[in-house]
Amino acid sequence: MKKVNIGGVPEHFNLAWYLTLKNGEYKNEGINLRWKDYYGGTGAMCKALREGEIDIAVILTEGITKDIIAGNPSKIVQTFVETPLHWGIHVAHKSPYKSIEELKGTKAAISRYGSGSHLMAYINAQNNSWNLETDLNFEVIKNLDGAVEGLTAGKADYFLWEKYTTKPLVDNGTFRRIGNCPSPWPCFVIAVREDFIKHNKADLKTILNIINNTTAEFKAIPSIDKTIANRYEQQIEDVQEWLDMTEWSQKNIDKTTLINVQKQLFALNIIPEIVDYEALTYHLD
Incomplete structure (x- = not known):
């Protein structure tokens, strides 16, 4: 076989x-x-x-x-x-950020460089007319569990991940979803x-x-x-x-x-x- x-x-x-x-x-x-x-x-x-x-x-x-x-x-x-793919833009439940505009220049959690969460952070930045060199910063968190830990501890400020996968974390108060970013393909x-x-x-x-x-x-x-x-x-x-x-x-x-x-x-x-x-x-x- x-x-x-x-x-x-x-x-x-x-x-x-x-x-x-x-x-x-x-x-x-x-x-x-x-x-x-x-x-x-x-x-x-x-x-x-x-x-x-x-x-x-x-x-x-x-x-x-x-x-x-x-x-x-x-x-x-x-x-x-x-x-x-419908990416949710998430922050920690107690985060001070309420809108995508407020995330400009803050730190995005990404699973690793070259990952979807990394590439879509660029798409989100482009959609909002940010400067791709100065308004994007990254923290590698490996996976969804790492994102929970990283955002809760303040190591990163926001995280893009498929919104239905993260919905239970929004429902239980771990994350807040403040926007969406569909992939253009x-x-x-x-x-x-x-x-x-x-x-x-x-x-x-x-x-x-x-x-x-x-x-x-x-x-x-x-x-x-x-x-x-x-x-x-x-x-x-x-x-x-x-x-x-x-x-x-x-x-x-x-x-x-x-x-x-x-x-x-x-x-x-x-x-x-x-x-x-x-x-x-x-x-x-």
């Missing part, structure tokens, strides 16, 4: 992977797919791809685009979630190490077919809202709102979208150049 290592964030977006694994769908096709949760997010997964710790990552579009350009030997083989893609693609095309096709069949009908799964609410400790009404606004994809990211992602990252000096579409993607036959 072929062993394949895959990583992703432990969030509701990836429940379809859990369901297909639980049902033994990959093992039925001779594939031992091993899932690993990456609490450190995109930066941690980029590192894992580079080091061969995982073969496949379900990862933020902007983060993997930046890292492939920086030398990560991987390719985007498919969009996973078509809709934007499809949020999650599936990236695969080039070496794995080269030697395992058939297995990769099988894996993608299984997950795509599930995501295509994900919203029609009986009581899926209750399943998500229970598993991820969220309010049912929040889950229903999230399901209404989220669309999965079964196709590769299109050229226009990926050029737009690069243009924005280049304008923010996050990437040194805009590369060809083919340098970032691989289309399975």
Whole structure:
């Protein structure tokens, strides 16, 4: 049986992977797919791809685009979630800051440099016409638990993270959410190490077919809202709102979208150049 290592964030977006694994769908096709949760997010997964710790990552579009350009030997083989990610802008409950404008020049908590929380802090700054050199400061906190500790202790002032994942922390009074910052592109893609693609095309096709069949009908799964609410400790009404606004994809990211992602990252000096579409993607036959 072929062993394949895959990583992703432990969030509701990836429940379809859990369901297909639980049902033994990959093992039925001779594939031992091993899932690993990456609490450190995109930066941690980029590192894992580079080091061969995982073969496949379900990862933020902007983060993997930046890292492939920086030398990560991987390719985007498919969009996973078509809709934007809705990032909440959070402060500690007792923070004096009440608005996004007041955060100008303060310190953003980020999981690591090159992560989604890092890149989206730039997008938020651009949206609010801040000076990207003088109005942005960072504190590395590794993960969501680190953000709770960092904001509560005053090591950092604000933190961008997917707003439904952090909603329980808002509900229990750990954080206050003072704004939102949607990503201006499809949020999650599936990236695969080039070496794995080269030697395992058939297995990769099988894996993608299984997950795509599930995501295509994900919203029609009986009581899926209750399943998500229970598993991820969220309010049912929040889950229903999230399901209404989220669309999965079964196709590769299109050229226009990926050029737009690069243009924005280049304008923010996050990437040194805009590369060809083919340098970032691989289309399975």
